[in-house]
Amino acid sequence: MRVSIVGGGLVGLSLSVELARRGHAVTVYEPEPLARAAATRSAGLLVTILPDHLLPLALETREFVEGLREGLVRDVKALWIARDKPCMDGVLRSHERYGLNSVWAHDPGLPLFSGEHAALIEESIIDVGGLMGTIYEWATRLGVEIVSGARVTWRRGYGPSWKGETLHGEVVVAAGAWTGLLVPDGSEYFMPYRCQAASIEGANPPLPIEDDSLGYYIVPVSPNRSNIGDGANTPLTDPDEGFIPDPEDSYNVLERYAQRNSRAWESRVLQVWSAPCNTTGDGLPIVDYHESGVLVVSGLNGAGVTLGPALARIAADVLEASREPPSIFRFSPSKRVRPGRPLEPYDVCG
Numbered sequence: 001m002r003v004s005i006v007g008g009g010l011v012g013l014s015l016s017v018e019l020a021r022r023g024h025a026v027t028v029y030e031p032e033p034l035a036r037a038a039a040t041r042s043a044g045l046l047v048t049i050l051p052d053h054l055l056p057l058a059l060e061t062r063e064f065v066e067g068l069r070e071g072l073v074r075d076v077k078a079l080w081i082a083r084d085k086p087c088m089d090g091v092l093r094s095h096e097r098y099g100l101n102s103v104w105a106h107d108p109g110l111p112l113f114s115g116e117h118a119a120l121i122e123e124s125i126i127d128v129g130g131l132m133g134t135i136y137e138w139a140t141r142l143g144v145e146i147v148s149g150a151r152v153t154w155r156r157g158y159g160p161s162w163k164g165e166t167l168h169g170e171v172v173v174a175a176g177a178w179t180g181l182l183v184p185d186g187s188e189y190f191m192p193y194r195c196q197a198a199s200i201e202g203a204n205p206p207l208p209i210e211d212d213s214l215g216y217y218i219v220p221v222s223p224n225r226s227n228i229g230d231g232a233n234t235p236l237t238d239p240d241e242g243f244i245p246d247p248e249d250s251y252n253v254l255e256r257y258a259q260r261n262s263r264a265w266e267s268r269v270l271q272v273w274s275a276p277c278n279t280t281g282d283g284l285p286i287v288d289y290h291e292s293g294v295l296v297v298s299g300l301n302g303a304g305v306t307l308g309p310a311l312a313r314i315a316a317d318v319l320e321a322s323r324e325p326p327s328i329f330r331f332s333p334s335k336r337v338r339p340g341r342p343l344e345p346y347d348v349c350g
């Protein structure tokens with residue numbers, strides 16, 4: 001089979017490797033010389049605090065990344081502060097079912113954050129720069145053609161085109177936050193928003209923390225530095241605005257962390273960066289054929305590192321017609337963006 005992939009971000013490149021391994025001829029179109037994709041700017045958390053039906057996808061991504069090269073995945077224990085105990089218990093049961101050794105953090109000696117809603121969760125941190133470089137290497141080694149400087153447009157009556165020529169074979173659109181602009185009526189289903197993180201110096205936590213109760217995460221990256229961010233989603237009219245960070249927001253995140261750890265007031269923000277993320281009306285991705293005939297894989301929200309490679313595998317199966325797109329990932333009325341939406345995408349506590 002011949003496949004053209006629009007977008008050389010984490011999803012597009014993972015899919016290209018998956019298809020090339022299965023013996024298909026693949027071309028990836030990417031407008032930037034080096035992908036400016038969201039993944040390289042992400043915090044790299046392979047999140048396991050997910051609804052039960054999505055957790056296997058995170059584990060599949062971990063397996064995919066580990067299989068590319070050693071050293072890209074670092075397994076960690078993270079401290080998760082849940083909003084309530086029933087929610088925490090549900091996630092712990094789900095972790096047990098899938099062989100993850102996560103436990104209720106009731107030990108009063110735990111620094112900073114013990115309590116009845118806290119758990120030590122098995123998660124992983126992915127070296128995203130290394131991952132993107134390695135996938136790129138694999139793709140070229142497997143004979144994937146990567147066309148850089150190629151901004152694909154939708155040619156009325158012909159579909160996705162570049163330099164006036166319609167793309168060949170099966171076409172997959174994996175253009176992240178730009179998908180809504182590229183696919184006809186795409187903006188009805190996809191909403192771009194800014195995903196942001198900051199590097200801070202001082203007041204490092206002893207381990208990564210995901211605080212759902214106050215709404216922030218913090219990941220220590222060296223003895224004195226951490227990355228900090230949240231899941232806020234302010235809609236953007238133009239995805240490119242997502243590259244313009246909003247420093248004030250990072251101070252808001254730091255303030256929330258300071259409610260747990262007063263030493264955070266001594267830290268300073270060193271750098272703030274951002275990229276556009278993309279979500280749908282119900283916060284879950286779309287992996288499905290658009291009525292125009294292209295396969296769309298997009299709307300991964302702030303969890304594309306966690307879910308991207310696994311969704312790429314699903315997309316490869318769908319292209320080979322060996323499986324139907326799962327119903328939760330299909331175009332449907334619930335995916336339409338509505339005012340006040342989207343919801344928190346992977347909210348386990350609903």
Ligand SMILES: Cc1cc2nc3c(=O)[nH]c(=O)nc-3n(C[C@H](O)[C@H](O)[C@H](O)COP(=O)(O)OP(=O)(O)OC[C@H]3O[C@@H](n4cnc5c(N)ncnc54)[C@H](O)[C@@H]3O)c2cc1C
Nearest residue numbers: 007009010011037038039042043045152176303304305306
């Ligand atoms: C600050 C930050 C922190 C994050 N933290 C995490 C985290 O800890 N864990 C996690 O799981 N996820 C995280 N994410 C989210 C994750 O990075 C994204 O969900 C994921 O990278 C999306 O991948 P993608 O391939 O769908 O889109 P992208 O990575 O955005 O790739 C889309 C590609 O399509 C290309 N493109 C656009 N228009 C066209 C066109 N017309 N023709 C051809 N190509 C086109 C773009 O140039 C781009 O390279 C974070 C993101 C950010 C920004």
